[in-house]
Amino acid sequence: DSGVTQTPKHLITATGQRVTLRCSPRSGDLSVYWYQQSLDQGLQFLIQYYNGEERAKGNILERFSAQQFPDLHSELNLSSLELGDSALYFCASSVGSPISLSYNEQFFGPGTRLTVL
Amino acid sequence: DQQVKQNSPSLSVQEGRISILNCDYTNSMFDYFLWYKKYPAEGPTFLISISSIKDKNEDGRFTVFLNKSAKHLSLHIVPSQPGDSAVYFCAAKTGTASKLTFGTGTRLQVTL
Numbered sequence: 001d002s003g004v005t006q007t008p009k010h011l012i013t014a015t016g017q018r019v020t021l022r023c024s025p026r027s028g029d030l031s032v033y034w035y036q037q038s039l040d041q042g043l044q045f046l047i048q049y050y051n052g053e054e055r056a057k058g059n060i061l062e063r064f065s066a067q068q069f070p071d072l073h074s075e076l077n078l079s080s081l082e083l084g085d086s087a088l089y090f091c092a093s094s095v096g097s098p099i100s101l102s103y104n105e106q107f108f109g110p111g112t113r114l115t116v117l
Numbered sequence: 118d119q120q121v122k123q124n125s126p127s128l129s130v131q132e133g134r135i136s137i138l139n140c141d142y143t144n145s146m147f148d149y150f151l152w153y154k155k156y157p158a159e160g161p162t163f164l165i166s167i168s169s170i171k172d173k174n175e176d177g178r179f180t181v182f183l184n185k186s187a188k189h190l191s192l193h194i195v196p197s198q199p200g201d202s203a204v205y206f207c208a209a210k211t212g213t214a215s216k217l218t219f220g221t222g223t224r225l226q227v228t229l
Contacts, residue, residue, distance in 0.1 A: 002160060031215065042121065042206060042219035043161070056216050090160055094215070106217065108153075108160030 003027065004109035006091050012115045018079040021112045025072055025093030031055070032074040033106060034066055037088040049074055081116045088113050120144045121209050123220035130227055136194040138223050140207030143188065147209040151217065152181060152192045155204045164205075165192070197227045 003026035013019055025032050030051045035043040045058035049068035060066075063081075068074045078085060092106040122141045130136045138152075148169040153161035167174040167181045167190070174181050180193045194201055207220040 002162065004160070033216065035219075040126075040221065042119075042123075042221040043208075043217070045216040045218065048215060056214060058216060092160070104215065105163050106215075108162070110158065110160050 002107040002109060004091060004093050004107050006089075006109035006112050008112060009110065010113050010115075012117065013081060014117055015081055015083060017081050017116075018077065019081065019114065021076040021078070021089050021091075021114070023074045023076070023091030023093075023109060025074070025091075026107055029093035029095055029107070030072065031094045031104070032068055032072070033092040033094075034060075034074070034076050035090045035092065037090065037111075038084075039087070043090060046076070078114070083116050086114055086116045118143075119221070120147075121207055121218050121220040123205075123207055123223050125223050126221070127224040127226070130197045130225065132199055132227055132229050133196045136192075136197045136201065136225055136227070138192040138194075138205050138207075138225065140190045140192075140220055141188060142190075142207075142209055144209070144211070144218075145188070146211045147218075148212060149210045150181070150183060150190050151208045151210075152179075153206040153208060153219075155206060155222070161206055194225075197225075199227050199229065201225060202227045 005024045034046040046060040048056040066076045088111045090111045092108045094104040094106045151166040152164040155161040183190045204222045208217040
């Protein structure tokens, strides 16, 4: 158990809908990352938050947005869903710092499997 | 553009033998490399890493080798055990950025 929790574990929805994925980081971790893993693909970095502020952005679609709340949990919002959005969405957390010269290990949650029909 | 590539989707190795998982990268700005291990229905877990200033890092049965000139790294597992059966992801990062760039993974099966 990494200490990172994600809800829900599974989500099935229809095209055009909007969903919210939730992530609770490990106790004490300030950084939260979101990754998307499509079928047979590696994990693609979407976005990082550090202590409530957006820190880095990857190839995140405009239909997707995220935020980190004062209690440090994070939510990833996916709207106008398309079939191609079906994927595993992982959240990771790390102790983090705004800029780190060394690697702060990222601990991953179990993921949310999103299926868009 | 796949900056980190794992060209072998799967690998089968007998228990007790050596497992060698390979990874190639194209971005010369990568300066820190990691291997993650993933079991079904779980998130990836960190296994071992190596900085670009080194060419080898060892941790128990796991050794990572880095060949910067070839932009290639490999993970050696000796001896392989059935519990090592999992998907292994190679990942890389640049400088002070925290985001990781992952390969597509190699599924390792260790047989009895």
